Amino acid sequence: IxxxxxxxxxxxxxxxxxxxxxxxxxxxxxxxxxxxxxxxxxxxxxxxxxxxxxxxxxxxxxxxxxxxxxxxxxxxxxxKNRVDRPSPAPGIALVNKLEFGQNHQYRVHCDTSVFEIINQMGLPIMGGMALSGDLLITQSVEDARPNGEFLIRLKTDDKAYVSSYGVKNYLYAGHELKPQLYRLTNKYGEVIKANMFAKQAKYRIMDILPVLSPGLKKEGDSWTDTVTLRIDGLTPFITFKGSAMLDSFEWEQGRECAKITSLLRSETPIKLANGKIESTGSINAEVTTYFAYKSGIMMRRDIRLTFDATVKPDSRDTAGVESQQPDQMYSPPEMSPYDYEDESPDYSSGPGSRRRASTPAAAQSPDAAVKKGKVELAITVRLEK
Structure with a gap:
């Protein structure tokens, strides 16, 4: 329909x-x-x-x-998505309500769109540029400390996949170890230590808890915000910084939620599709978070990333294509979930950027082949249970 x-x-x-x-x-x-x-x-x-x-x-x-x-x-x-509130409306406290033994699962899904810029208009580029990723992150509270700090365990499931060129590839199939880490945080989502046991295995997993601000908040109030992002197999670990604002109150999944909008930016470079798509400047993020303030649980987060990029012709558009099996697209070293806690550029890897075997394209000028484009990543983080 x-x-x-x-x-x-x-x-x-x-x-x-x-x-x-x-x-x-x-x-x-x-x-x-x-x-x-x-x-x-x-x-x-x-x-x-x-x-x-x-x-x-x-x-x-x-x-x-x-x-x-x-x-x-x-x-x-x-x-009728907005929640009816009195006028003047009282302020509310935005706090992540954490307790020992708490366990939630969040589905993370990402879709990629590529546009060619012609006469200041964005025209969708069709063909072999379609990339998407999907994973399930389990967030559990392993320890609640007297000083208000919480030990959070983040774990990625073994069904995380990247769909590239129409082929779905499960990233950690057959791996004994799955990405997981222990993170120390407080009830406002501030990260005190990103990885408590970094000497054992240095995984990088995006934060689920939203960064909130102490005190009673009303519509229009703002605060400094930080959002981290990593779509396994597609993007590097990216830290975005900017500001958040309490926009309004809306219903989401049957709960009264504070709708928080954030505008953020990062300078971390991104490469997709084996370097055929490469960012050329800052990455902008528009984030909408639906936070159930009565229960203190994030219900949903919509993230829209946009950045200027250079786009090279896809081999599927310029030459014959050979069949691609999932095991040809997968390489354990490139898809390693281990990322060390340094600030060096961490380019994306895995199926979304893995080199594909194909018939060589006709020779052409590199300058003529490269196009100016815009890339959009639409990411949804949704509470499943």
Whole structure:
């Protein structure tokens, strides 16, 4: 099915949902539409748009296996994501509520989009540039200390994968050791020691806890923010610094949440697709965090990374392609989860940047081959349980 929002002749296509995504019960198919997800206008394909609370006309179309619309229905929906609060609204305390034995699992997923810049417009580049990554991080509280510090264990599951050129590759299949570490932090998400046992194995795993600020906060209040990121097999370990602001209060997964928006930046370079995509400047991050302030748990975090890049032609676009098996794409040294605690540039590795065997492309000028582009990484961190 496809969803279109708006009046006739001014409808905006929002999302297409496959039959497999439906929940079937009592001869009824139920589809879920994430009303907070961004949509993109063809006039500005790189600028995400969002629906505000209000009344909308919604058209639902059913399509056959060839994509032809075979039926449709119209209805009116009322979006209400914001939480009603009194005016003036009291301030709230934003605190990560941690206790010994607490255990949560977060699904991390990343999709990559590449745009070629022509006449200041971003045109999507199709072909063999599609890269995505997925992993599950378990966060458990192993110790609660009297001084307000907590020993957090972060562990990556063995089903972490990178999908590159249409091939899904499980990064740690067959590995006896999986990435894990113990991190010392406090209830505001401030990292006191990134790896308590660095001499045993120096893993790098992104933080899950949001960085918060003491005191009662109201809408519009801001504080200094730090976000770390690593998508195994795609990106290096990146530290972003900037500011966060309490934007508003919204419902997320049935809970009242503080919606925190952050604008951050990093100078860490990124290389993707075996160096075919290489950042040329700062990496900007727009982060939206949904924090259930009553229970002190982060429910969801949406991260949008954008950066200018040089884009070289993909071998799949310029020459014949040989079949690629997962074991050809995987190399334990390149995919090593061990990263030492230095500040040297840590370029991405693994299937997303692994060299592929292919028929040599026709000779051409290096300058003519390289294009100016923009890269966007859409990352979602979502509480599963």
């Amino acid at each position: 496809s969803l279109l929002v708006g009046e006739a002749d001014a409808e905006q296509f929002v999302v297409a949902i496959s039959r497999d995504a439906a929940i079937s019960e009592n001869n009824v198919l139920t589809f879920f539409w994430n009303t907070k997800a961004p949509y993109f206008d063809s006039a500005q394909p790189m600028k995400p748009q969002y629906f505000k609370d209000g009344r909308y006309a919604l058209t639902v179309q059913a399509h056959d296996s060839q994509g032809k619309a075979v039926d449709s229905a119209k209805l009116t929906v009322v979006l």
